[in-house]
Amino acid sequence: MTLVLSARDVRRDYPVAGTPVHAVRGISLDVHAGEWVAIVGPSGCGKSTLLNLLGAIDRPSAGSITIAGRDVARLGDAEATRFRLTGVGFVFQRFYLMPTLTAAENVELPMAEAKVPRVEREARARELLGYVGLAGRADHRPFQLSGGEQQRVAIARALANRPALLLADEPTGELDARTGTEVIALLDRLNRDGTTIVTVTHDEELAQAARRVVHVRDGAIVDDVVRRPLPPAAPADGAARR
Amino acid sequence: MPLALLAAVLPGPPVCAQAAPVVPRTVTIDERLAAAAALAVGDRVLLAPEAGGPGDTVTIAAITRRGADPSEVARSEYRVRLHLDHLQRLAGTGDRVGRFAVASAPGVAPESVAAAIDAAAFGFRAYPAAAVAIETSATFRVVNRFHRAIGIITIVASAIFLLCITLLKVDERRRDVGALRLLGLSRATVVRAVVLEAALVSLVGSAMGAGLGWAASALVNWHYQGVYATPLRFAIVTPGIVAFAVTLSLGLGLVSGWVAAQRLVRRAPLELVGR
Numbered sequence: 001m002t003l004v005l006s007a008r009d010v011r012r013d014y015p016v017a018g019t020p021v022h023a024v025r026g027i028s029l030d031v032h033a034g035e036w037v038a039i040v041g042p043s044g045c046g047k048s049t050l051l052n053l054l055g056a057i058d059r060p061s062a063g064s065i066t067i068a069g070r071d072v073a074r075l076g077d078a079e080a081t082r083f084r085l086t087g088v089g090f091v092f093q094r095f096y097l098m099p100t101l102t103a104a105e106n107v108e109l110p111m112a113e114a115k116v117p118r119v120e121r122e123a124r125a126r127e128l129l130g131y132v133g134l135a136g137r138a139d140h141r142p143f144q145l146s147g148g149e150q151q152r153v154a155i156a157r158a159l160a161n162r163p164a165l166l167l168a169d170e171p172t173g174e175l176d177a178r179t180g181t182e183v184i185a186l187l188d189r190l191n192r193d194g195t196t197i198v199t200v201t202h203d204e205e206l207a208q209a210a211r212r213v214v215h216v217r218d219g220a221i222v223d224d225v226v227r228r229p230l231p232p233a234a235p236a237d238g239a240a241r242r
Numbered sequence: 243m244p245l246a247l248l249a250a251v252l253p254g255p256p257v258c259a260q261a262a263p264v265v266p267r268t269v270t271i272d273e274r275l276a277a278a279a280a281l282a283v284g285d286r287v288l289l290a291p292e293a294g295g296p297g298d299t300v301t302i303a304a305i306t307r308r309g310a311d312p313s314e315v316a317r318s319e320y321r322v323r324l325h326l327d328h329l330q331r332l333a334g335t336g337d338r339v340g341r342f343a344v345a346s347a348p349g350v351a352p353e354s355v356a357a358a359i360d361a362a363a364f365g366f367r368a369y370p371a372a373a374v375a376i377e378t379s380a381t382f383r384v385v386n387r388f389h390r391a392i393g394i395i396t397i398v399a400s401a402i403f404l405l406c407i408t409l410l411k412v413d414e415r416r417r418d419v420g421a422l423r424l425l426g427l428s429r430a431t432v433v434r435a436v437v438l439e440a441a442l443v444s445l446v447g448s449a450m451g452a453g454l455g456w457a458a459s460a461l462v463n464w465h466y467q468g469v470y471a472t473p474l475r476f477a478i479v480t481p482g483i484v485a486f487a488v489t490l491s492l493g494l495g496l497v498s499g500w501v502a503a504q505r506l507v508r509r510a511p512l513e514l515v516g517r
Contacts, residue, residue, distance in 0.1 A: 048517075057424060057512060078428065085426025096421030096515070113427050157425070 001230065004164055004196045005031035005054065010063035010073075012049050012219075023049040025219035026063070031165070031198060034230050036191040038210035039200045046219035047200045048169055054198060055088050055167045056080040068164035085114055089158030093170035095150045097142040103129060103153045104138040110160045121160075128156035132186055148179030152186060159195070166190070168199040172206055184209045267328050268303035274471040275320035276305045289322070291332050298332060300324075310474040344368070397490065405498040412436055412502035419506050420514025429507040433500065440499025441492060448491035452484045 012024040023046045031037050039047045052058040054065060056072040059080075065073045072083055084090070097106045104125045111121035129138050132152040134145075142150055151171060158166055171187070172180035184206050191197050191211070199206060207213050211230065215223035266286060275281065283302055290297025306323065308314065330336060346355045352370035359368035369377075412419075419432055459477035466476045506514065 052512065081423070081426055081428050083426070084424065090424060092421070092424070092515075094515075096417070096424070098418060098422075109422075109427075110425055113431055 001032040001034075003030055004033050004035075004068060005029070005198070006064075006066045007054065008064045008066075010050070010053060010060045010065060012046070012053060012058065013061045022219055024053065024060070027216075027219070027221055028063075029214065029221065031196060032230065033196050034191070034194055036187070036197040036209075036211045037199070037214055038207040038212070039198065039214045039216055040202070040207050041216035043202075045216045047216045049219075050216065051167055051169050051198065051200045054165075055090060056083045085110055086161045087163055087165070089161070089163040089166045091151070091154050091158050091166065091168035091171045093173040095142070095147075095154045095174070097150055097153055097157075099142050102139050102141055103134060103145065103149075103156075106142070106153055107157045107160055110157060114161050116161075124160060125156070128159055129153070132156045146179065147175050148182050151175060151179075151183050155183075155186060155190070159190075164196065166195050166197045168197065168201075170201055170203070171199060172201065172203045181205065266299050266301045267325065269300045269328075270304040270306050270323040271302055272306050272308050272321040274308070275322070276302075277471060278320070281305075289324075289332065291334070298328070308472055310472060315470045315472050315474050343371075401494050404494050405501065408440060408495075408498035409502045409505065412499075412506060416506055416509075416514045417516065420509075420511045420516075423507070423511035423514065432507050433503040436503035436506070437496060437499040440495045440502070444491045444495025445488065447495075448488040451491070452479065452487055455479045455483075455487075 007027060007029045010024055010027045010029075011022070013020045013022050015021075025046075027050060029037075039050060041047050049058065053060050053073075054067070056075055057080075059075075060073050063073065064071055067083075067087055070083065070087065072080065072087070075083055097103075098109065101109065104122070107125040107128055108121045111124060116124070126135070126138060129135055132155055134149060134152055134156070137145060137149060137153075142153070145153065151174070155166075155168075155171075158168075168187070172183050175183060180203065184203075187197060187199070187206075188209050197210075199210065201207055208227075211228040212224070212226045214221055215225075269289065271281060281287065281302055283305060285302045286299055287302065288297050289300045306321070308321070324332070326339075330338070344355065344359070346352055352372065356368035356370050356373075419436075422432060423429075456479045459475075459479050462477040463475050467473065
C-alpha cells in the first residue's frame with residue numbers, strides 16, 4: 001500500500017500570554033492511499049490544529065509531515081500556498097464559496113490559479129459537478145444553493161486539481177441531519193472511487209462511515225481503530241481518483 | 243460717457259404735420275432690454291440723455307445678443323448702440339470719446355499696432371484687447387484661485403475618504419480572501435484581484451462622476467444663462483477636466499486597492515477566516 005501521508009512526532013505549541021500551550025503533542029500518523037480517516041475528539045483537543053498542519057496551513061513546532069513524498073513541514077509561505085493548491089484539497093465547515101461566482105466558476109477557481117487551460121478546466125468543473133450531483137446547478141450562485149449543495153460544490157472544488165489527499169474539517173458541521181447524510185454518502189462514494197480522505201469531525205455518523213477512526217485527546221492520539229480495512233485492490237498511486 | 247436712456251415707447255408715428263418728414267435714426271438694443279421692455283425690431287422709442295428730458299425718436303433696427311463677458315454678466319444695465327454722431331449730439335459732448343476700438347488687419351500683432359498708435363499720438367494709450375481683458379479680469383483670477391484651492395482640498399479629503407472606504411470594504415471580505423488563501427491562491431493573485439477590482443470601480447466611478455458633472459454644469463448654465471440673459475457658460479466640463487478626473491481616480495483606486503490588499507495578505511489565512 002502506498003503511503004500518502006506520514007506524520008512523525010508532530011508538535012505544535014502556541015505562546016499564549018507568555019505561556020506555551022501544547023495543542024499537538026508528538027502525534028505520529030500514517031495514511032495510505034484509499035483510506036478514509038476520521039479524526040475525532042472533544043473540542044479543543046487539537047484535531048483541527050492537526051488538520052491545519054497536515055494541510056500546510058500551519059507549520060509544526062517540531063516533527064515532520066510528508067505528503068505524497070514531500071516534506072510539507074519545511075515549506076516556505078509561497079511553497080506551502082502552492083502545495084495547498086495542488087497537493088491537497090480542502091473542505092471546510094463553512095464552505096467558503098465565492099459569492100459572486102457561479103458553482104462552476106467556484107470549481108474552476110483553483111484550476112485557474114494552477115494555470116489549467118480554460119477549455120480543460122471548464123470540462124473538469126462540469127465533470128466534477130456532475131459527479132457530486134449538481135450538473136444542473138452549475139450556473140447557480142452560492143446564495144441560490146442549499147447548504148448541502150454548497151458543500152457539494154466545495155467538495156468538487158477541493159478535487160479540482162486532483163490532489164493526493166482530501167482534507168475535510170467538520171464537513172457536516174453546518175448542515176442539517178438529512179443533508180449531512182447526503183454529504184457523508186458523497187464522501188463515501190469518493191473514497192470507494194479511490195480518493196484518500198482525512199476528516200476532522202464531531203459527527204458520529206461521519207466517523208462511523210470512515211474506514212478508520214483516530215481518537216485525539218489533549219493533543220495526542222489515544223486510540224486508532226480500523227473499522228473497514230482497505231480492499232485488496234486499493235489504489236497504488238496515492239492520488240485522488242476523481 | 244453716460245449711457246443714453248430709453249424714456250418711452252411711442253404708440254405710433256411722430257406727429258409733425260407741419261415739418262418735413264423726418265426719418266428716425268436707428269439704434270440697436272440688447273436682448274435684455276428687449277425682453278424687459280417688450281420691444282421688437284421696428285418699434286419706435288424716445289431716446290433721451292436724461293429720463294423725462296428732451297430726446298430723439300429712434301427706430302430699433304436690431305436686437306443684439308451680448309457677448310459672453312463675465313465682467314458684465316452681473317451688471318443690471320441695458321445696452322443701446324447708436325451711430326457715433328447721434329450719440330455725441332444726444333449727449334452734448336461734441337467730438338469727444340472716452341475710448342474706441344481699432345481692428346488690426348489679420349496677421350498683424352495687436353501689440354505692434356498698439357505700440358505704433360502710442361508712438362504716433364499723444365494724450366491716450368492703446369492697449370491690445372488681451373491686455374484689457376487681463377486687467378479687467380483680476381477679480382476672476384482671484385476667484386479662480388479660490389476655486390482651485392477648494393478643489394485641491396476636496397481632492398485631498400476625497401482621497402483620504404476613498405482610502406478609508408476601500409480599506410473597510412476590502413476588510414469586509416477578509417473571510418473570502420482568507421478562504422482563497424487557504425485554497426492555495428497566492429498573495430500576488432489576491433493583490434492583483436483586489437487592485438484590478440479597485441481600478442474598475444474607480445474607472446466606473448469617474449465616468450459616472452464626469453457624467454454627473456456634465457449634467458450639473460448643463461443645469462447650472464441653463465439656469466444662470468436665463469437669469470442673466472447671457473450666453474456665458476458658468477460651469478464647464480472640458481475633455482481635459484474629464485481626463486484629469488479619470489486619471490486621478492484611477493491612480494487613487496490603484497493605490498488604495500494596493501494598500502488594502504497588502505493589509506489583508508500580510509495576515510495569516512486562518513486569522514482572516516476568524517480561526
